[in-house]
Amino acid sequence: MRSTPLTYNTTRAFYARPTVEVARDLLGTILRHGAAAARIVEVEAYLGESDTAAHSARGPTPRTQVLFGPPGHAYVYLIYGMHYCLNIAAEREGKAGCVLIRAVEPIAGVGLPTNGPGKLTRALGITLEHYGADLTGGSLIVCAPARRTTFDIGVSPRIRIKKAIDLPLRFFIQGNRYVSGSVPK
């Protein structure tokens, strides 16, 4: 049994920045849900404007309203009728933009694979009940490591979307074994 790293909660200001910056800075942070903890190793940025691949591209809808609300809140949705995906709203209130958590590295209390968007939500027990949850305080939170670790950040186009596939908005920790093995077609 190893001790988990000392951590401090992320702040609202952390998320109230350009989506791409938030996405990059989320790499290496700790996602906690109850007793489960995992390190974020792969993310994708979805921009609110001029990003046809984003759910927020065509304006607010009942589902995407949280993306236009205050940053630092969870956007969870069911995809393909089977899997939940966890996103974190970025940008200031009134402007859409979010970061999809694609893969995490288990730290404690995780007994299932986490190398994929649908897998990590299942492994951490994240469901629609977390829709709109405040990730700066609550049962589901994101913490930053007390000791900053350094790593190389890899960049690539986003995976398995059908629009705007040319944009390099996927970020991951270079060489980390928990980065999803999915390869764009």
Add this chain to the structure above:
DNA sequence: GTAATGATCTCT
């Protein structure tokens, strides 16, 4: 009301 779509995963 009806139909198309999809930021996935698992098995073959």
Add this chain to the structure above:
DNA sequence: GAGATCATTACC
């Protein structure tokens, strides 16, 4: 490479 499986969205 294909199927599972359903909420959301767009359109009639």
